[in-house]
Amino acid sequence: xxxxxxxxxxxxxxxxxxxxxxxxxxxxxxxxxxxxxxxxxxxxxxxxxxxxxxxxxxxxxxxxxxxxxxxxxxxxxxxxxxxxxxxxxxxxxxxxxxxxxxxxxxxxxxxxxxxxxxxxxxxxxxxxxxxxxxxxxxxxxxxxxxxxxxxxxxxxxxxxxxxxxxxxxxxxxxxxxxxxxxxxxxxxxxxxxxxxxxxxxxxxxxxxxxxxxxxxxxxxxxxxxxxxxxxxxxxxxxxxxxxxxxxxxxxxxxxxxxxxxxxxxxxxxxxxxxxxxxxxxxxxxxxxxxxxxxxxxxxxxxxxxxxxxxxxxxxxxxxxxxxxxxxxxxxxxxxxxxxxxxxxxxxxxxxxxxxxxxxxxxxxxxxxxxxxxxxxxxxxxxxxxxxxxxxxxxxxxxxxxxxxxxxxxxxxxxxxxxxxxxxxxxxxxxxxxxxxxxxxxxxxxxxxxxxxxxxxxxxxxxx
Amino acid sequence: xxxxxxxxxxxxxxxxxxxxxxxxxxxxxxxxxxxxxxxxxxxxxxxxxxxxxxxxxxxxxxxxxxxxxxxxxxxxxxxxxxxxxxxxxxxxxxxxxxxxxxxxxxxxxxxxxxxxxxxxxxxxxxxxxxxxxxxxxxxxxxxxxxxxxxxxxxxxxxxxxxxxxxxxxxxxxxxxxxxxxxxxxxxxxxxxxxxxxxxxxxxxxxxxxxxxxxxxxxxxxxxxxxxxxxxxxxxxxxxxxxxxxxxxxxxxxxxxxxxxxxxxxxxxxxxxxxxxxxxxxxxxxxxxxxxxxxxxxxxxxxxxxxxxxxxxxxxxxxxxxxxxxxxxxxxxxxxxxxxxxxxxxxxxxxxxxxxxxxxxxxxxxxxxxxxxxxxxxxxxxxxxxxxxxxxxxxxxxxxxxxxxxxxxxxxxxxxxxxxxxxxxxxxxxxxxxxxxxxxxxxxxxxxxxxxxxxxxxxxxxxx
Numbered sequence: 001x002x003x004x005x006x007x008x009x010x011x012x013x014x015x016x017x018x019x020x021x022x023x024x025x026x027x028x029x030x031x032x033x034x035x036x037x038x039x040x041x042x043x044x045x046x047x048x049x050x051x052x053x054x055x056x057x058x059x060x061x062x063x064x065x066x067x068x069x070x071x072x073x074x075x076x077x078x079x080x081x082x083x084x085x086x087x088x089x090x091x092x093x094x095x096x097x098x099x100x101x102x103x104x105x106x107x108x109x110x111x112x113x114x115x116x117x118x119x120x121x122x123x124x125x126x127x128x129x130x131x132x133x134x135x136x137x138x139x140x141x142x143x144x145x146x147x148x149x150x151x152x153x154x155x156x157x158x159x160x161x162x163x164x165x166x167x168x169x170x171x172x173x174x175x176x177x178x179x180x181x182x183x184x185x186x187x188x189x190x191x192x193x194x195x196x197x198x199x200x201x202x203x204x205x206x207x208x209x210x211x212x213x214x215x216x217x218x219x220x221x222x223x224x225x226x227x228x229x230x231x232x233x234x235x236x237x238x239x240x241x242x243x244x245x246x247x248x249x250x251x252x253x254x255x256x257x258x259x260x261x262x263x264x265x266x267x268x269x270x271x272x273x274x275x276x277x278x279x280x281x282x283x284x285x286x287x288x289x290x291x292x293x294x295x296x297x298x299x300x301x302x303x304x305x306x307x308x309x310x311x312x313x314x315x316x317x318x319x320x321x322x323x324x325x326x327x328x329x330x331x332x333x334x335x336x337x338x339x340x341x342x343x344x345x346x347x348x349x350x351x352x353x354x355x356x357x358x359x360x361x362x363x364x365x366x367x368x369x370x371x372x373x374x375x376x377x378x379x380x381x382x383x384x385x386x387x388x389x390x391x392x393x394x395x396x397x398x399x400x401x402x403x404x405x406x407x408x409x410x411x412x413x414x415x416x417x418x419x420x421x422x423x424x425x426x427x428x429x430x431x432x433x434x435x436x437x438x439x440x441x442x443x444x445x446x447x448x449x450x451x452x453x454x455x456x457x458x459x460x461x462x463x
Numbered sequence: 464x465x466x467x468x469x470x471x472x473x474x475x476x477x478x479x480x481x482x483x484x485x486x487x488x489x490x491x492x493x494x495x496x497x498x499x500x501x502x503x504x505x506x507x508x509x510x511x512x513x514x515x516x517x518x519x520x521x522x523x524x525x526x527x528x529x530x531x532x533x534x535x536x537x538x539x540x541x542x543x544x545x546x547x548x549x550x551x552x553x554x555x556x557x558x559x560x561x562x563x564x565x566x567x568x569x570x571x572x573x574x575x576x577x578x579x580x581x582x583x584x585x586x587x588x589x590x591x592x593x594x595x596x597x598x599x600x601x602x603x604x605x606x607x608x609x610x611x612x613x614x615x616x617x618x619x620x621x622x623x624x625x626x627x628x629x630x631x632x633x634x635x636x637x638x639x640x641x642x643x644x645x646x647x648x649x650x651x652x653x654x655x656x657x658x659x660x661x662x663x664x665x666x667x668x669x670x671x672x673x674x675x676x677x678x679x680x681x682x683x684x685x686x687x688x689x690x691x692x693x694x695x696x697x698x699x700x701x702x703x704x705x706x707x708x709x710x711x712x713x714x715x716x717x718x719x720x721x722x723x724x725x726x727x728x729x730x731x732x733x734x735x736x737x738x739x740x741x742x743x744x745x746x747x748x749x750x751x752x753x754x755x756x757x758x759x760x761x762x763x764x765x766x767x768x769x770x771x772x773x774x775x776x777x778x779x780x781x782x783x784x785x786x787x788x789x790x791x792x793x794x795x796x797x798x799x800x801x802x803x804x805x806x807x808x809x810x811x812x813x814x815x816x817x818x819x820x821x822x823x824x825x826x827x828x829x830x831x832x833x834x835x836x837x838x839x840x841x842x843x844x845x846x847x848x849x850x851x852x853x854x855x856x857x858x859x860x861x862x863x864x865x866x867x868x869x870x871x872x873x874x875x876x877x878x879x880x881x882x883x884x885x886x887x888x889x890x891x892x893x894x895x896x897x898x899x900x901x902x903x904x905x906x907x908x909x910x911x912x913x914x915x916x917x918x919x920x921x922x923x924x925x926x
Contacts, residue, residue: 044684070887100888123879126682219589221507425563
């Protein structure tokens with residue numbers, strides 16, 4: 001008898017039809033009448049369940065028909081077609097071995113639960129339809145990203161998580177320490193003696209791997225990171241988490257257009273790959289989470305992304321006659337309402353907005369010849385707003401030094417970053433994609449806490 | 464004129480021979496005589512350099528012949544074969560554009576540097592032959608791991624980096640905090656008030672994602688993690704880092720043999736994939752780092768890994784007549800010298816040692832029927848010793864509780880881990896592979912600091 005997985009049965013049913021198979025999984029439901037019953041079995045390898053039919057001939061019929069939800073069992077029987085029924089086939093059980101009887105107080109009973117409640121049982125929620133779909137899509141999308149970059153010759157680089165520099169300024173940082181908080185070492189002047197700390201200095205969790213990725217781009221030409229990043233900001237929104245994963249590609253001999261071309265290809269690649277490799281999950285999201293989802297994603301696949309300058313964007317917003325909560329003026333940062341209006345109402349497809357005022361962007365972005373704007377570009381997508389931010393990097397040593405000094409930053413802190421501009425610098429560009437934002441976009445899930453297996457937010461680090 | 468990468472030229476030279484091409488990269492060396500010269504150009508896409516020939520006809524001949532090492536240039540010219548020469552082809556330059564002139568104090572001059580020195584210039588060392596090879600192999604191996612598991616239907620899960628539990632006991636932990644160390648909040652009894660900290664409790668960096676991976680294995684059947692883990696141990700060895708990446712697969716409906724089968728397949732898959740996809744780098748390591756490397760890896764590919772019990776291993780070690788620094792007795796933990804003797808001298812191939820005494824293994828490992836040993840297995844490989852550790856997990860609620868109590872641990876801390884045993888528990892197994900150990904094994908590099916882009920060790924977190 002062949003031991004099989006439910007995915008194999010769905011994907012290659014002809015190979016197994018009318019044969020005896022053995023399959024293990026967890027009971028999602030049991031229904032039974034006097035002489036026979038049905039089990040919906042999920043084995044985790046596939047979104048859909050396998051229907052098991054059993055009858056009184058089973059030795060343990062009485063036990064099986066009372067199996068609590070989520071019990072684990074191994075079933076032996078013949079796989080037969082069920083023409084006209086909801087499911088394409090079922091297993092007629094000849095034997096059901098109970099591996100682990102679940103307790104009858106299993107919290108994930110058939111009735112619907114709120115996502116809020118399910119967060120409190122993060123150890124069980126991957127067994128529900130929604131979260132089973134979310135976290136499989138997350139896995140498929142992660143692989144799509146690696147595949148996209150590896151196929152194009154990008155080198156994957158693990159930039160450091162613990163960092164001694166707080167240079168990037170992308171956000172508040174968490175301190176990493178082994179100091180005894182009850183007995184903090186002091187210097188003579190009373191200040192804390194961080195030379196006694198584990199790394200001999202203050203250390204934090206990284207907010208971005210970009211600056212280190214640039215190091216590798218200037219050696220390998222094309223690289224990408226894919227790792228966790230952190231923000232110690234006390235923001236309790238549906239879009240912010242304290243711990244999240246980022247993808248930060250970086251390319252040498254590349255300018256702003258090269259970044260936009262790569263990012264557009266990447267977004268389309270991820271969407272195609274997920275639609276192809278998790279079709280059942282995507283259909284579920286379209287049916288139960290957001291019924292515009294598949295239309296929206298297919299529209300992205302078939303669009304050429306628009307590209308407009310920030311200045312054009314401001315003009316379009318002003319001319320729109322629309323009343324925004326945040327007024328629009330050249331020089332202001334675009335708010336989500338502006339971003340969504342541009343991509344949803346004006347273009348109805350993804351839009352790159354380029355050449356932002358330098359004062360609202362980071363120090364490392366390349367100064368344009370106008371002296372006022374930088375070669376940055378954000379990608380805005382319908383339904384979300386900004387999903388990618390990137391720029392050409394300032395490769396000119398003198399210009400970069402001037403910018404660092406202008407902003408009152410300490411040049412010494414950037415010694416190695418500046419040396420990259422001294423030893424064979426070239427134009428280069430890169431961007432950052434928040435992985436969870438992408439998963440929200442792909443699934444229609446509205447809260448970042450529901451696309452992270454064990455989310456960390458202010459006040460929350462259970463599990 | 465086609466813009467090409469050096470990798471394309473090497474892999475598909477017939478497509479480009481006798482054609483005009485444009486290629487950008489960094490100068491590794493320049494040699495010139497009166498009327499002509501040679502540049503070794505590396506563009507980061509390929510381990511080997513591209514030879515550029517140039518002569519006086521170049522407008523900027525005088526500048527080009529004096530180019531400092533690591534300058535970035537764009538070359539245009541014809542690709543021609545060079546029969547009988549060291550390199551298979553060269554580009555006869557018609558134009559050389561200097562993108563970024565390097566400074567003449569570039570630290571990576573042609574002479575050999577020690578690995579210790581190169582660690583101090585981690586922003587430049589990826590441009591050296593050795594580190595260029597190391598970090599490309601690291602990237603290729605990372606993808607091999609994702610590919611292996613994805614092809615087999617494993618779901619990739621991002622277990623949390625910041626954790627509120629210090630349950631796993633795998634090692635010393637780093638504290639993560641946003642408390643102001645100059646003004647630590649206190650409760651009335653004088654103890655620190657961690658309810659004021661960011662997560663409302665004490666938080667640390669994870670030492671392992673295993674317990675959370677088990678959650679996902681009991682939903683998806685087969686899962687794997689691949690992420691950073693941390694140890695705050697003050698150990699300055701060549702094999703320990705404070706921050707390193709781990710792969711932790713976990714499988715439901717699986718026992719110790721299933722784990723060993725999967726791990727053996729995985730190790731062979733990684734080796735094959737790297738030999739196939741980074742052949743130039745692997746040849747380099749074999750020539751310059753460890754000339755037994757390729758033999759050793761090929762031997763692994765062609766071996767069936769041995770499997771012996773711990774008790775058998777102790778017997779073999781005792782009978783060997785060999786004097787060990789640490790004496791061998793049933794009950795003792797195997798030291799590297801023992802492990803290497805078993806795999807290098809006795810079996811001359813990889814060996815799984817199974818069923819260790821429970822007292823030297825973790826609480827979650829499944830107790831064998833003898834009551835003395837657990838269903839654990841470590842994989843020992845020649846040249847390194849232990850490279851993988853894993854076990855069948857204790858799935859029996861009562862046995863697990865007893866073990867937790869026996870060890871004086873607090874049952875409440877494991878509430879969700881225990882609940883997994885209450886709601887559809889089944890036999891399951893998993894293992895951990897230290898990614899850097901694997902890279903050391905694949906490259907022959909002897910120090911973990913030299914296989915991590917920006918290593919973190921006690922006293923070190925520069926870059």
